[in-house]
Amino acid sequence: MTDGSAPTGPDSSPSTEPDPQVRSGRGRRRAAVRTGRWLAGGGLVALAAFTGLVLAVRTGAEPACAAAPARNAPAAAAPRALAAPPLGGTVHQGKATFYDSQGAGGNCSRPAAPTNRLYVALGPGEYAEGAACGGFLDVTGPKGTVRVLVMDQCPECEPGHLDLSAEAFARIADPVKGVVPVSYRAVVNPPLPGPLTFRMKEGASQWWFAVLVGEHGNPLRSVEVRQGGNWRGATRQDYNYWLIDSGAGPGPYAIRVTDVYGHRATATGIRMAPGQVQRSAVRMYGGATPAASRSATPTRSPSASPSASASAAPTAPPSTTVSPLTSSTDRRQVVDAAVAPPTPALVRTGCGH
Structure with missing residues (x-):
């Protein structure tokens, strides 16, 4: 059954897949970085080996062979960090790139991007299967600090890699740089724009x-x-x-x-x-x-x-x-959304450029 179809009885349930705009957003992002990830993930090695084989055949030389792994040697598994969103105001160090959701609400299924267009996509480790959705981060770069809404997932981003909206990136850095070092922290009890x-x-x-x-x-x-x-x-x-x-x-x-x-x-x-x-x-x-x-x-x-x-x-x-509430620990106002970016918004084709 396609997503969004109404069930007809107690034994029927629609698919738990995300909305079409969420699927298409992830598809665009993955398609855009497919070539880059192929090259980074071993495509260059395969290409070099193939080129060496062709040259060896042309010159009559014996082709060089890569050392084969031992049959019984266990594969080394890199330790995997537990997935969790940034919390508690702890300052993290990382880097930022930027992209454009084209007005869509991202993997967090918002009906649309926020009107101020200040949002961020996190890698799987910090997106944490949706646990980060709806929170806010203060991100500081070379030019200043911007507050962004966690709205999307960047599948290829490592922990510490923030994929900001083009407008948010322009607040903290020159878009021409493409990638900049940043520090960031979760905002605890940000001012709320409205009721639930x-x-x-x-x-x-x-x-x-x-x-x-x-x-x-x-x-x-x-x-x-x-x-x-x-x-x-x-x-x-x-x-x-x-x-x-x-x-x-x-x-x-x-x-x-x-x-x-x-x-x-x-x-x-x-x-x-x-x-x-x-x-x-x-x-x-x-x-x-x-x-x-x-x-x-x-x-x-x-x-x-x-x-x-x-x-x-x-x-x-x-x-x-x-219910009884604790006092707010952070009442800083959201960065003024009326300031225009210094250059026209750029459309990213993928993370990590």
């Missing part, structure tokens, strides 16, 4: 629950749905949706969200409305939104289907509660 949002995935139903949580500031640790008087945990996918394969009933739902620093918020009245962005009245930390500013009408995302929009009739806004 919830988006049910296309194809979700009472038999297959899949929700995307937005505007949470810090990376999330867990998402739970109240069912039958108990809280039932959802499983995070690497494309940032939280799934309960057997479903959570028809809704409306109470959804409890906890971030990596222990902030917890609960929203109720979240409906099964695939493709609709439902804005709650609660922030992950810092208090609830005043009642006067609550919106009763969900926002339709660009990828929402016509059938989904039909279920978006105005209803009472979701009610919300917030």
